[in-house]
Amino acid sequence: MLKIKRHLIFGSVFLLGAMALGYFSGKSFMSMHIDDHIFPSSGLTENKMLSEYFPKLKKTPGDTPVFIFQGEQPGRNILILGGAHPNEPAGTIAAILLVENIHVQAGKVIIIPWANHSGFTHNDPQEGSPQRFSIRTQDGQRWFKYGSRLTNPIHQWPDPTVYINPSGQKLAGTECRNLNRSYPGRRNGNLTEKIAFGIMEVLISENIDLALDLHEAAPEYPVINAIVFHESSAEIASIAFMELQLSNLEFRLEASPPNLRGLSHREWGDFAKVKAVLLETANVSHGRLKGKPSASLITEGRDKNYVKADKLGRLFVPFKEEGIPLKLRVARHLASIEALISALQEEDPTKIFAIHGLPSMERVKIEGIGQFLAPPK
Numbered sequence: 001m002l003k004i005k006r007h008l009i010f011g012s013v014f015l016l017g018a019m020a021l022g023y024f025s026g027k028s029f030m031s032m033h034i035d036d037h038i039f040p041s042s043g044l045t046e047n048k049m050l051s052e053y054f055p056k057l058k059k060t061p062g063d064t065p066v067f068i069f070q071g072e073q074p075g076r077n078i079l080i081l082g083g084a085h086p087n088e089p090a091g092t093i094a095a096i097l098l099v100e101n102i103h104v105q106a107g108k109v110i111i112i113p114w115a116n117h118s119g120f121t122h123n124d125p126q127e128g129s130p131q132r133f134s135i136r137t138q139d140g141q142r143w144f145k146y147g148s149r150l151t152n153p154i155h156q157w158p159d160p161t162v163y164i165n166p167s168g169q170k171l172a173g174t175e176c177r178n179l180n181r182s183y184p185g186r187r188n189g190n191l192t193e194k195i196a197f198g199i200m201e202v203l204i205s206e207n208i209d210l211a212l213d214l215h216e217a218a219p220e221y222p223v224i225n226a227i228v229f230h231e232s233s234a235e236i237a238s239i240a241f242m243e244l245q246l247s248n249l250e251f252r253l254e255a256s257p258p259n260l261r262g263l264s265h266r267e268w269g270d271f272a273k274v275k276a277v278l279l280e281t282a283n284v285s286h287g288r289l290k291g292k293p294s295a296s297l298i299t300e301g302r303d304k305n306y307v308k309a310d311k312l313g314r315l316f317v318p319f320k321e322e323g324i325p326l327k328l329r330v331a332r333h334l335a336s337i338e339a340l341i342s343a344l345q346e347e348d349p350t351k352i353f354a355i356h357g358l359p360s361m362e363r364v365k366i367e368g369i370g371q372f373l374a375p376p377k
């Protein structure tokens with residue numbers, strides 16, 4: 001009798017423990033489906049959803065906010081995309097920082113910070129990445145999700161063995177969930193192709209002149225600290241490249257290969273006839289050589305394995321003890337955006353564009369990103 005009682009007590013404690021574990025892990029899992037907060041500047045003129053450009057995205061996990069800053073005078077129109085790959089936080093944070101700071105007097109700036117909204121609802125399996133990282137503002141911490149390179153499989157499943165993207169390139173099956181292989185998208189395609197199609201609709205219907213896609217890559221990847229340009233933007237990319245070099249910022253200038261299909265810098269230029277540029281900074285947190293993944297690895301960007309790899313000459317960017325922190329990567333994106341906008345203005349001074357509030361690279365490097373983000377409510 002006593003033995004049965006003991007079994008019952010042990011069983012109940014075990015069951016309660018399993019239920020508590022299930023509750024807390026389920027809660028943590030579901031929290032990835034709640035959006036981070038963005039606090040737009042008073043310069044915001046319209047807040048749309050991507051589904052307003054492509055209604056088939058309505059009520060899908062691919063729908064995402066589109067922030068519009070329309071100047072009083074007409075001029076150049078610019079699209080800035082962050083979060084095409086949600087595990088490349090410098091692009092997303094640079095886009096959010098712009099939404100929270102800029103005012104446009106002439107022309108128009110459209111910003112989509114979470115381009116692959118579904119990719120922000122999960123992490124890459126077997127990577128052990130943290131779900132979030134934080135940035136200290138003037139009054140409290142802001143938290144941001146660290147997502148996956150790909151659309152969440154619960155939103156788009158199953159993957160084919162081989163994926164043939166909308167522009168005919170044959171790729172590994174999982175790449176069907178990679179937004180930056182899915183352009184120009186398909187009206188009746190899978191969710192990722194529909195997101196790509198929606199972004200093409202923004203480019204065309206908003207008469208975008210210059211479109212920038214903000215990314216990051218591992219330091220061992222050859223296309224790093226790079227400006228990748230479609231041939232239609234060769235001139236402005238070269239001018240911006242020289243301007244950045246004068247500010248002691250080393251970049252690689254890479255022409256978009258015509259046979260590499262499905263990527264933003266290729267298909268935006270070919271199909272929407274915009275000047276398309278993709279920017280890359282160096283992020284250790286999704287590199288293959290990194291140590292233990294953590295939120296501070298994302299924000300501080302310090303890793304001794306990469307210091308060693310640099311000494312062995314295996315990296316495409318210099319990597320020292322101080323690492324490559326998020327603020328430096330965001331500052332690089334901001335400097336590149338500023339240089340490309342100024343090159344666009346130089347190219348045709350009759351078409352005006354006036355913006356203020358764009359945080360300078362120097363200030364972000366010295367004061368930190370949090371100085372330019374609104375405090376949490």
Ligand SMILES: [Zn+2]
Binds near residue numbers: 084085088215
């Ligand atoms: Zn990327």
